[in-house]
Amino acid sequence: MSGPALRVLRAGPAMSVQDRGRAGTLALGLAAGGAADPLALTEAAVLLGHALSSAALEMAAQGGRFEATGDLRIALTGAPMRAAIDGNPVVWNASHPLRGGQILDLGAATSGIYGYLSVGGGLETAAYLGSRSVHPAAGIGRLIAAGDLLPCGADTGGPTGRGLAADDRFSGGTIRVVAGPQTALFDKETLDRFAATTFTRDPRGNRQGARLGHDGLPFAAAGQLALLSEPILPGDIQMTGDGAPFVLGPDCQTTGGYPRIGTVVPDDLPRALQARPGALIRFVFVERRTALQDFIARRRAEERLAADTYPLVRDPADIPDLLTRQLIGGVTTGEDALHDAIGAPRNDRGNTSR
Amino acid sequence: MTPASATTLPSVLPLGLSGWLVRFADRLDDGANRAALAFRAAVEAEAWPEVVETSLALGSVYVACAPHNGDPGALDARLSALVASRDWFAADLPTGRRLWTIPAAFGGSAGPELAEAADLARSSDDAAIAAFTARPLRILTLGFAPGMPYLGMLPGVWDIPRRSGLTDRVPTGALAVAVRQVVMFPAAMPTGWRQVGRTAFRAFRPDSATPVPLRPGDEIRFTAITHDQLAEIAATDRSGDGGAHIEDMP
Numbered sequence: 001m002s003g004p005a006l007r008v009l010r011a012g013p014a015m016s017v018q019d020r021g022r023a024g025t026l027a028l029g030l031a032a033g034g035a036a037d038p039l040a041l042t043e044a045a046v047l048l049g050h051a052l053s054s055a056a057l058e059m060a061a062q063g064g065r066f067e068a069t070g071d072l073r074i075a076l077t078g079a080p081m082r083a084a085i086d087g088n089p090v091v092w093n094a095s096h097p098l099r100g101g102q103i104l105d106l107g108a109a110t111s112g113i114y115g116y117l118s119v120g121g122g123l124e125t126a127a128y129l130g131s132r133s134v135h136p137a138a139g140i141g142r143l144i145a146a147g148d149l150l151p152c153g154a155d156t157g158g159p160t161g162r163g164l165a166a167d168d169r170f171s172g173g174t175i176r177v178v179a180g181p182q183t184a185l186f187d188k189e190t191l192d193r194f195a196a197t198t199f200t201r202d203p204r205g206n207r208q209g210a211r212l213g214h215d216g217l218p219f220a221a222a223g224q225l226a227l228l229s230e231p232i233l234p235g236d237i238q239m240t241g242d243g244a245p246f247v248l249g250p251d252c253q254t255t256g257g258y259p260r261i262g263t264v265v266p267d268d269l270p271r272a273l274q275a276r277p278g279a280l281i282r283f284v285f286v287e288r289r290t291a292l293q294d295f296i297a298r299r300r301a302e303e304r305l306a307a308d309t310y311p312l313v314r315d316p317a318d319i320p321d322l323l324t325r326q327l328i329g330g331v332t333t334g335e336d337a338l339h340d341a342i343g344a345p346r347n348d349r350g351n352t353s354r
Numbered sequence: 355m356t357p358a359s360a361t362t363l364p365s366v367l368p369l370g371l372s373g374w375l376v377r378f379a380d381r382l383d384d385g386a387n388r389a390a391l392a393f394r395a396a397v398e399a400e401a402w403p404e405v406v407e408t409s410l411a412l413g414s415v416y417v418a419c420a421p422h423n424g425d426p427g428a429l430d431a432r433l434s435a436l437v438a439s440r441d442w443f444a445a446d447l448p449t450g451r452r453l454w455t456i457p458a459a460f461g462g463s464a465g466p467e468l469a470e471a472a473d474l475a476r477s478s479d480d481a482a483i484a485a486f487t488a489r490p491l492r493i494l495t496l497g498f499a500p501g502m503p504y505l506g507m508l509p510g511v512w513d514i515p516r517r518s519g520l521t522d523r524v525p526t527g528a529l530a531v532a533v534r535q536v537v538m539f540p541a542a543m544p545t546g547w548r549q550v551g552r553t554a555f556r557a558f559r560p561d562s563a564t565p566v567p568l569r570p571g572d573e574i575r576f577t578a579i580t581h582d583q584l585a586e587i588a589a590t591d592r593s594g595d596g597g598a599h600i601e602d603m604p
Binding site: 178263 | 367368369370371372373375377379380381382394406407408409410411412413414416418421495496497498499500501502504518540541543558560565566
């Protein structure tokens with residue numbers, strides 16, 4: 001083992017190791033997989049200064065309890081969860097030291113679904129076909145359970161106690177869609193109605209996809225019962241047999257026979273997957289060329305993300321250090337720090353098309 | 355917005371942010387499947403730098419392109435030129451194909467919906483089993499789940515619909531039938547297809563150096579065995595082949 005490990009003392013129901021997924025396995029019938037909210041991995045990589053490809057723990061709606069077997073640096077990103085180290089609240093979307101023997105408690109998500117726990121150097125669980133992402137339904141790996149010991153990669157070191165304003169993708173909103181090979185099977189009236197409808201995130205959803213509900217007529221395509229199965233992708237919006245949209249997620253199947261009205265652009269897919277039941281979602285069709293330009297601009301903006309981190313001067317996790325160095329005047333409470341983090345100004349990173 | 359759906363076939367259509375779908379048919383068609391198989395091999399052979407990966411469906415090919423490589427239009431032109439370069443429907447099947455002879459038990463607990471499926475095909479149970487075993491079926495594509503083969507094509511009477519509801523769980527190795535095809539399940543999962551039989555074959559072997567043993571274009575001939583014989587194979591087989599016999603095709 002190359003470094004300290006993270007011991008899982010308690011795990012929520014759908015906790016798994018995820019990175020950015022695999023490439024080149026679609027022809028075998030295996031989807032790319034990977035984190036439901038890749039931006040959370042990017043934010044963690046920026047906060048910890050490690051590789052974008054690093055694997056992290058993805059936690060669906062519920063966190064867990066963890067112990068460091070040696071000194072670690074951690075980052076908490078994605079759907080905000082109540083977080084505490086040895087009982088002292090720590091802020092979300094930030095990096096913290098987790099020293100050997102310290103206990104990290106992560107509670108329920110306070111908004112969104114998928115929260116991420118990253119360690120400096122990344123998790124070094126077993127890789128399969130080029131990725132550490134597990135996909136239990138496909139027979140690849142299993143969910144995290146209490147008692148698991150997760151090996152951590154060699155940490156090249158770096159700062160902790162840094163925060164980063166999170167783009168809000170946790171409460172639904174407007175989602176960009178590009179047309180696909182079956183969009184034209186839907187008539188103009190249906191496409192217009194789709195773009196004018198406010199959908200509600202349905203409770204039914206997981207890494208395979210998210211179902212949406214709406215008032216009004218079902219959405220149907222011409223000849224939809226006789227469609228030949230074709231390749232399907234994460235982000236595709238299938239109209240299921242009862243005419244409700246189902247947005248495919250990273251663990252979707254590789255082929256499907258339901259008609260697809262379009263594809264959610266990759267940077268907006270977390271808005272669908274992170275939306276909680278009841279959250280409101282609308283779709284707007286955009287030209288593919290525009291969406292591609294926005295995608296490239298967004299990647300360039302992410303390369304500059306490190307400049308947006310800021311020191312967590314009032315992070316209680318740092319208070320013991322600060323006290324020993326006699327740098328602190330007034331002690332703030334954990335709740336204040338938590339409130340500060342959630343109230344931190346939203347930072348628009350060049351996503352110009354909403 | 356997209357061009358109208360496939361007024362002419364084959365057609366090159368945008369899929370996702372930066373990929374393309376090359377569609378050879380919008381109905382199940384043996385010639386279109388052969389065309390798609392040959393076209394995918396040709397795209398792989400071109401080794402265009404912007405192509406990340408390709409995959410095959412029953413009558414179409416997906417060509418994935420890296421978004422940061424910019425202009426998707428360039429690949430569109432290359433794909434269209436390749437489509438126009440020859441008659442893909444007349445393409446030969448790939449070389450190096452194999453014939454897999456796989457023992458299977460039908461009906462009863464191994465195929466609880468055999469009678470229902472046979473009724474829809476206006477066949478007796480025995481005639482149905484004969485249809486599944488009479489001749490080799492070609493692997494039209496792998497997909498849906500890792501390693502899962504779609505086999506065809508069965509005679510026209512087997513153009514039966516999927517069930518309107520889902521069976522909660524069919525076991526690994528299950529054979530199910532719909533729309534002139536047989537699928538063999540690589541893992542236990544829900545399905546709308548009717549389970550008619552079962553094998554001890556593992557179509558996905560995550561711990562093996564060859565996790566997906568089957569390839570599109572390979573053929574599978576099922577041979578009918580008893581439930582007891584299947585149970586014996588399942589109890590003793592360590593390879594995942596489930597008693598299969600493999601030979602190279604000429």
